[in-house]
Amino acid sequence: MKPYYEHAGITIYHGDCREILPMLPDGAIVSDPPYGMSWNGKVTRGKNGTGSAGPTRHYGSVIAEDDKPFDPSFMLLTGRELVIWGMNHFPQHLVKGTVLVWLKRYDAGFGSFLSDAELAWVNKGCGVYCKRDVSMQAESSNRRHPAQKPVDLMQWCIGFVSAPLIIDPYLGSGTTLVAAKNLGRKAIGIEIEERYCEIAAKRLAQEVMAFA
Numbered sequence: 001m002k003p004y005y006e007h008a009g010i011t012i013y014h015g016d017c018r019e020i021l022p023m024l025p026d027g028a029i030v031s032d033p034p035y036g037m038s039w040n041g042k043v044t045r046g047k048n049g050t051g052s053a054g055p056t057r058h059y060g061s062v063i064a065e066d067d068k069p070f071d072p073s074f075m076l077l078t079g080r081e082l083v084i085w086g087m088n089h090f091p092q093h094l095v096k097g098t099v100l101v102w103l104k105r106y107d108a109g110f111g112s113f114l115s116d117a118e119l120a121w122v123n124k125g126c127g128v129y130c131k132r133d134v135s136m137q138a139e140s141s142n143r144r145h146p147a148q149k150p151v152d153l154m155q156w157c158i159g160f161v162s163a164p165l166i167i168d169p170y171l172g173s174g175t176t177l178v179a180a181k182n183l184g185r186k187a188i189g190i191e192i193e194e195r196y197c198e199i200a201a202k203r204l205a206q207e208v209m210a211f212a
Contacts, residue, residue, distance in 0.1 A: 004194075005201040009186035010177050012204075014197045017169030017190040018074055024188055027165030028081035030157050030176055032149055034063050035089040036070040064193050075169065076123070081161040085149070087121035098122035098160065102153055103132040122160050131156050148172065154179035174200025 001023060005012040013020050070090050075082060087094060100120040110116045135150045154176050158166055164185060168176035171189035173196055180187035181204065191197045 004197045005204065007204065008181075010181055010204055011188045012171065012174070012177070012197055012200055013188070013190045014192075014194050015190065016192055020190050021074070021078065021167070021169055024167060025165060026080065026163065027167045027186075027188065028083070028158075028161035028163035029075055029078070029167050029169065030083040030154065030161065030180075031075075031168045031170045032085040032172065032176075033072065033170040034065045034070055035086040036068055037089065080167070081163055082123040083120055083157045083160055085118060085120040087119045094121050095123070096126055098125035099128045100157065100160070101128065101130040102149070103130055103134075104136065105134055106132075120157065149175055151175055151179050151182065155183055158183055158185065171200055172196055174203045178203055 001013065001020065003011045004014040070086070072084055072090060072093055075084065076093070083100070087099070098121070100122060102118045102120070104115070104117055105112065131153060133150045133153045135152070136148065158176075158179055166176065166180040166185050166187040168187070168189045171177065171191035174189060177187045177189045177200060189200060191200065
């Protein structure tokens with residue numbers, strides 16, 4: 001199995017995570033999989049938004065495998081530590097655990113467009129923890145993936161697992177790997193779309209140059 005990218009403990013594989021994940025060493029899964037929303041990439045303002053009604057922004061692409069219900073069972077069966085975003089879209093597959101809440105905007109912006117927050121499930125504990133990070137609002141026009149999350153948010157997520165190796169089976173633009181690198185953790189990402197493998201590799205190469 002040849003890596004798409006490999007440097008300083010960070011590895012990217014291009015392919016189907018269901019095939020590659022069983023071949024990987026033990027590590028914690030920290031990932032933002034497709035939610036099964038069939039989202040078309042458009043952002044429509046809500047009741048508190050400004051401007052005319054209707055779509056106000058289009059991120060130019062849809063998410064692979066988002067056109068069908070997502071079942072995380074193959075990750076649950078690995079016995080690994082798990083942090084999985086989008087838990088409200090597949091709660092029937094989950095058991096008791098910790099809930100992480102990402103508050104995506106300030107209070108005044110609640111109800112303006114899309115969701116005010118997103119939820120992640122951790123397969124241990126039973127607490128509920130929140131983090132406010134509004135950085136993607138400023139970066140939204142430049143985001144590399146339609147479901148991209150902030151690096152600082154993913155660093156926060158990694159803090160809930162103890163395994164030295166971080167695995168993201170749905171790598172997208174590579175934010176989880178950048179977060180792991182910043183924390184000095186080894187990491188492996190898997191991505192089915194080659195264009196995102198390339199984007200993630202370039203982000204990580206920039207990080208290498210920035211800290212060289």
